[in-house]
Amino acid sequence: MIQQLTSYPSATIKFQNPERPRPIVAVVGIIHGNEPCGWHAIKTTERELRSSPLLKGTVYLIGANMAAYRRRSAFVDCDLNRAFNTRQKRLHEQKIVYHLRNIFSQCDYILDIHSSTTTIEPFVARCNSRYKKLAHHLLDKFVVVDKSLARGALFTEFSRTLLVECGRDLDQKTFRLAEKIPLRFLTALLMIRGQQFTSKKPKVYFATERLALKGFRVTGFKSLKRAQKVGESALVRMTTKRQLYPMVIDDINGEKTVLLAQQIGPG
Numbered sequence: 210m211i212q213q214l215t216s217y218p219s220a221t222i223k224f225q226n227p228e229r230p231r232p233i234v235a236v237v238g239i240i241h242g243n244e245p246c247g248w249h250a251i252k253t254t255e256r257e258l259r260s261s262p263l264l265k266g267t268v269y270l271i272g273a274n275m276a277a278y279r280r281r282s283a284f285v286d287c288d289l290n291r292a293f294n295t296r297q298k299r300l301h302e303q304k305i306v307y308h309l310r311n312i313f314s315q316c317d318y319i320l321d322i323h324s325s326t327t328t329i330e331p332f333v334a335r336c337n338s339r340y341k342k343l344a345h346h347l348l349d350k351f352v353v354v355d356k357s358l359a360r361g362a363l364f365t366e367f368s369r370t371l372l373v374e375c376g377r378d379l380d381q382k383t384f385r386l387a388e389k390i391p392l393r394f395l396t397a398l399l400m401i402r403g404q405q406f407t408s409k410k411p412k413v414y415f416a417t418e419r420l421a422l423k424g425f426r427v428t429g430f431k432s433l434k435r436a437q438k439v440g441e442s443a444l445v446r447m448t449t450k451r452q453l454y455p456m457v458i459d460d461i462n463g464e465k466t467v468l469l470a471q472q473i474g475p476g
């Protein structure tokens with residue numbers, strides 16, 4: 210069964226195997242309108258599900274912020290990924306939350322696809338370390354982010370969410386990866402047929418600090434040893450006090466949100 214539910218403010222299509230409707234999952238793109246790989250992933254998954262029906266379950270494919278996507282801007286009124294903890298309906302993004310909350314609260318799993326303005330190695334993020342196995346069916350790197358570091362984000366307010374950062378916004382390889390992620394996700398959950406991806410070098414990180422940096426260039430997701438450069442602005446050069454991985458998770462109007470993570474072990 211295929212149903213186009215809405216086209217605005219979010220584009221939502223529902224696929225369901227009516228005999229076996231569980232699990233219920235959502236694949237979400239363009240929480241940020243300037244990250245087009247998410248929309249590409251949604252359209253690719255839609256074509257796949259139209260040609261080969263679900264073995265089981267329900268899939269909602271969601272282009273979250275169509276107005277921001279058309280403007281190629283991160284958002285219209287406010288950052289959607291900081292609005293999932295509000296019940297207000299005044300701003301455009303708050304209306305989107307109001308509209309999607311119903312779907313997200315039914316879901317057993319949510320996949321949330323993003324990209325970044327900086328070069329980063331792709332990773333999966335969650336607000337706790339459950340679903341580690343599922344995360345390693347998507348990518349090598351799994352980052353556990355304390356909820357207090359990203360209040361209002363989809364992946365912290367709906368704790369069944371796996372957020373995937375696919376790479377730099379307009380790089381071809383970001384698009385190639387983004388289109389594979391939902392298929393890896395649905396294959397891992399045995400909802401579609403296919404060869405399962407399993408990471409050969411799984412790594413787990415724990416993000417412990419968050420920085421908001423304006424006007425900084427920041428080193429991407431790579432291991433830094435003590436006293437190496439995290440980033441620099443015209444005035445300041447920041448270095449590390451211990452080994453860590455800086456990750457840029459948002460870059461809105463020149464203000465970067467950077468998480469500092471530590472590797473807590475393989476597997």
Ligand SMILES: [Zn+2]
Nearest residue numbers: 241244323324
């Ligand atoms: Zn994003």
